Amino acid sequence: MYLQHFGLAETPFSLTPNTGFFFGLAPHVEALQVLQTALQTGEGFIKVTGEVGTGKTLICRKLINELPKRFHCAYLPNPYLTPDELRWAVAAELGLKYSANIDQQQLTSLIQQQLMALSAHGHSIVLVLDEAQALPDESLEALRLFTNLETESRKLLQVVLFAQPELDERLSLKKFRQLRQRITFSYQLRPLTDDEAQAYLHHRLRVAGHQSGELFSARNSRYLAKSARGIPRLINILAHKALLVAFGEGAINIDRKHIKAAVIDTEDAEHSAKVFWPLIVVITVIISAILASQFWRGGTI
Template sequence: MYLQHFGLTETPFSLTPNTGFFFGLAPHVEALQVLQTALQTGEGFIKVTGEVGTGKTLICRKLMNELPERFHCAYLPNPYLTPEELRWAVALELGLKHSNKIDQQQLTSLIQQQLLALSAHGHSIILVLDEAQALPDESLEALRLFTNLETESRKLLQVVLFAQPELDERLAQNKFRQLRQRITFSYCLRALSHDESAAYIQHRLSVAGSANGRLFSEANAKRIAKAARGIPRLINVLSHKALLVSFGEGAQKVEKHHIGAAIDDTSDAYKQQYKPFWLVIMVLVAAMSVSAFYWYKGSLT
């Protein structure tokens, strides 16, 4: 690997969401602020959406790491579950030990009793679901019914959904109007700007121990930003590949052609489209013909 060659202590562009690399860029900080405000005010449903690779899982982990002690967090990273499986998973996350022989009504009652017990001890309970767009329709309805569990003064369970935009498309359907109306706070993660992307690259290199302040020049970092369309995961993929190509050549920093090779090797990267040479010639000929026509017409008057 290239770590020793570039003086790094760890891989700077791993695809694993690592909160140690969290960088306080505007969209991520804003999302966290929305989440923290909603949780502190006791809202029932909170939703964060974003395209693949925009940092939802990283924000999810950052949120859970920074929750005050009074919060008890139940986390479901893969919610492709039937309503029955969803209830069992929630029960397990709440620390319930139970027999598989009990029916769903009894299980729901046990969950409510556990929520009441935790609440009585001063805990606020949060159910966090990553990749929530994978929830089947019936499970979305079961999730809504969970938020019916409440005392006279507050909800017993708060639900945080992290999802791709497909969830918004589904929630727009009339059959989900009750659930949609319960989502009081939501945030949509945007892509990073070119300047934010360049700062993001330099930050990750710095955290990874880079003593070379400019393994990527600002211009080259912005080339990656453009090809990645500001998507952090794609920025990581392209930056990692560019470092590999640079290392393979024995270079001390990443050059433009290293980035070009990384872009060519990445199917999801935006590739600059150039018009064929013959098309450029045709446009020039057409422009010259129009100019000649008006010159000739003018000479006759």
């Protein structure tokens, strides 16, 4: 709706984890470096945790897109699976063909054979699970048993877990001590600093086609970042709404009042001040402007 108004070619603050917008922020680069280093070792579990909206799925996709050719990746975006369902899913990702009446022991044997065949052809196999905090307890144990599959010199399967901090809480329990000891590399994503948030906003605007990327001043960027608690997803939501508000006003730069309106309209944002201009009023103004434009151009509604 506001793309032409701000000189943009695409929406800069979409919630879709588009790797085309990836920016080399310190926490994201460090997480990728940990993952890439860990994968080179060929052993154990690797874990990346972070609060909701800190960029785990974006890093996950970036990792998968940049894996060297020798890696064979099995990706499970929704691991809320029973142990049996987990084995079926892994088998499917490994390209296995099997009869419908196969039992779990036979399926596990086929998975091991496929892993050994891929390894013999020089492939390193990586199982990547996003939202891993959703794994049931029994499936976490089944996952651990997968990593028992090995040759004399190396593991046949590495497991990368992307998860919310709830997974760390579960792994701290005594019953998961065996799995906990298998995690050889771990990284915890942090929120962005004010300076990182400002650079993030400018980067996404430039990628989306804005000439300078400087719709948000340093002061307003800091205010937006604090309201979003440094969480990239919330930064995207607030920036998108602020652009909507400014567009409804006909403004070409984002002022503090535009961000305040976005903050008051976002439940999870930090509300530091009362705002008397709810976003619904702005949206009404925008819709009215569109309808009026259609009327004056002779369009039908």
